[in-house]
Amino acid sequence: MSESQQTENTEEGTEIELGMLPLDAWHRAQGGRMVGFAGYHMPIQYEGIMAEHLWTRAHAGLFDVSHMGQLSFTGEDVDAALEAVIPASIASLATGRQRYSMLLDEEGGILDDLMVARRPDDIYMVVNGATKYDDIGWLLEHLPDEVTINLMDEQALLALQGPEAVTALSRLIPGVEALYFMQCGGFDWNGHSLWISRSGYTGEDGFEISLPAEAAEAFADTLCAMEEVKPIGLGARDSLRLEAGLPLYGHDLTPATDPVEAGLSFAIGPKRRKDGGFIGAERVLEYLADARGMSRVGLLVEGRLPAREGAAIYDENPHPIGNVTSGGFSPTLQRPIAMGYIDAALSEPGTPLEIEVRGKRIAATVASMPFVPHTYHRQPAAPKGGSQ
Amino acid sequence: MSRYFSEDHEWIEVDGDIATVGITDYAQEQLGDIVFVELPEEGKTFEKGDDAAVVESVKAASDVYAPVSGEVVEANGALEDDPALVNSDAEDEGWFFKLRLSAPDELKSLMTESAYAKFVEGL
Numbered sequence: 347m348s349e350s351q352q353t354e355n356t357e358e359g360t361e362i363e364l365g366m367l368p369l370d371a372w373h374r375a376q377g378g379r380m381v382g383f384a385g386y387h388m389p390i391q392y393e394g395i396m397a398e399h400l401w402t403r404a405h406a407g408l409f410d411v412s413h414m415g416q417l418s419f420t421g422e423d424v425d426a427a428l429e430a431v432i433p434a435s436i437a438s439l440a441t442g443r444q445r446y447s448m449l450l451d452e453e454g455g456i457l458d459d460l461m462v463a464r465r466p467d468d469i470y471m472v473v474n475g476a477t478k479y480d481d482i483g484w485l486l487e488h489l490p491d492e493v494t495i496n497l498m499d500e501q502a503l504l505a506l507q508g509p510e511a512v513t514a515l516s517r518l519i520p521g522v523e524a525l526y527f528m529q530c531g532g533f534d535w536n537g538h539s540l541w542i543s544r545s546g547y548t549g550e551d552g553f554e555i556s557l558p559a560e561a562a563e564a565f566a567d568t569l570c571a572m573e574e575v576k577p578i579g580l581g582a583r584d585s586l587r588l589e590a591g592l593p594l595y596g597h598d599l600t601p602a603t604d605p606v607e608a609g610l611s612f613a614i615g616p617k618r619r620k621d622g623g624f625i626g627a628e629r630v631l632e633y634l635a636d637a638r639g640m641s642r643v644g645l646l647v648e649g650r651l652p653a654r655e656g657a658a659i660y661d662e663n664p665h666p667i668g669n670v671t672s673g674g675f676s677p678t679l680q681r682p683i684a685m686g687y688i689d690a691a692l693s694e695p696g697t698p699l700e701i702e703v704r705g706k707r708i709a710a711t712v713a714s715m716p717f718v719p720h721t722y723h724r725q726p727a728a729p730k731g732g733s734q
Numbered sequence: 735m736s737r738y739f740s741e742d743h744e745w746i747e748v749d750g751d752i753a754t755v756g757i758t759d760y761a762q763e764q765l766g767d768i769v770f771v772e773l774p775e776e777g778k779t780f781e782k783g784d785d786a787a788v789v790e791s792v793k794a795a796s797d798v799y800a801p802v803s804g805e806v807v808e809a810n811g812a813l814e815d816d817p818a819l820v821n822s823d824a825e826d827e828g829w830f831f832k833l834r835l836s837a838p839d840e841l842k843s844l845m846t847e848s849a850y851a852k853f854v855e856g857l
């Protein structure tokens with residue numbers, strides 16, 4: 347109840363000065379309650395997490411995610427250079443296409459998760475806010491001098507998410523409706539250049555919009571003047587992504603977890619699996635063939651008491667089989683849900699388990715994720731074997 | 735009857751040797767949407783400052799401390815079915831538990847309503 351307004355306590359217990367994002371004053375004017383997050387003052391909520399969450403699932407929510415790191419990569423052989431460090435297929439990434447990927451250490455541990463896209467003149471990457479400076483240091487260390495990395499800290503990043511996001515955004519920027527999930531492109535608004543992808547972190551259809559910081563306030567005002575759109579804070583962002591089964595870096599993904607046990611093998615394409623050649627490949631290819639034994643699963647928790655990060659998970663035996671890594675109350679399902687790592691042998695959906703919360707055992711069931719279905723606007727699959 | 739307030743944002747309504755304890759409207763507003771309240775069992779005894787209850791909001795779990803010493807004589811069963819009562823009516827229907835005071839002198843260290851209002855203003 348006493349979140350600091352000026353500083354944020356780090357895990358080491360030292361206080362750091364918080365930075366201000368381009369929309370700082372705008373959030374305060376909207377009634378946002380500001381907290382320290384990823385080194386910045388950020389809005390945890392406006393009218394309330396529950397209401398904001400449900401609004402996003404029914405209409406459109408505007409999220410400020412300008413704390414995230416927007417990186418631009420240019421230079422000779424940038425594709426090959428990036429493929430030598432990250433497990434994404436970059437050479438086969440067409441202009442206007444985006445992929446989910448990760449930074450991995452030599453042991454296959456996850457250092458960060460990210461989105462990578464090809465733009466006409468560069469490779470564009472979005473990494474987590476709390477890890478962005480470490481990521482840049484790591485990338486500088488591993489990429490050749492020919493590749494230039496630019497942290498685009500003059501850019502804001504907004505996300506518009508929800509079933510009415512396309513209606514609202516296409517009213518402002520005609521053409522965005524033609525994008526499919528994980529497609530992206532350059533657009534213009536009032537003379538400002540915007541880079542927009544159809545993607546997000548809520549499980550809903552929606553967009554992520556990179557725009558110059560000086561245009562962010564007018565853009566946010568214009569969107570929020572529409573009946574479909576309300577500003578949404580970090581609290582609902584977390585409950586939305588949890589319902590969508592999307593892992594949160596630093597909690598569900600850490601250097602101690604690998605992509606296979608984290609359920610992120612989809613991010614390593616067939617060619618990368620066959621040829622390796624990225625940092626951590628030796629281990630990851632080994633885990634793909636023979637997993638390490640833990641598995642990230644969803645958990646439906648009985649009753650109303652939320653099981654949160656750190657809670658031990660048990661089967662009928664006395665020793666824990668794993669831990670909750672994220673947990674909370676699902677506003678959509680009106681019940682507690684959680685995500686955690688357990689012994690893979692027990693990861694079949696429907697398996698009854700118990701979670702210990704403050705000394706009490708609560709019944710829980712392994713559930714397939716997402717908890718709430720994704721509603722991404724995917725490109726229809728090309729018809730197979732059609733006539734000429 | 736008189737009502738007292740603690741720096742931990744609890745209200746304490748005293749009637750004879752029974753104190754009804756809840757969290758203030760300011761506290762519920764800070765916590766946000768409350769989804770679960772873990773209440774103490776009848777017969778449990780607390781020293782002032784002991785962990786007495788836990789409030790779970792969508793975002794986090796927060797401890798509620800016993801503002802005075804005593805024995806639990808009743809917990810508010812209505813919160814089991816409708817924890818959001820704490821949001822809608824924190825200082826009345828959303829009460830947490832009743833204590834039989836074992837050290838009534840402790841009430842002297844609590845704030846009056848006007849002193850608490852000033853305290854909150856200064857936060």
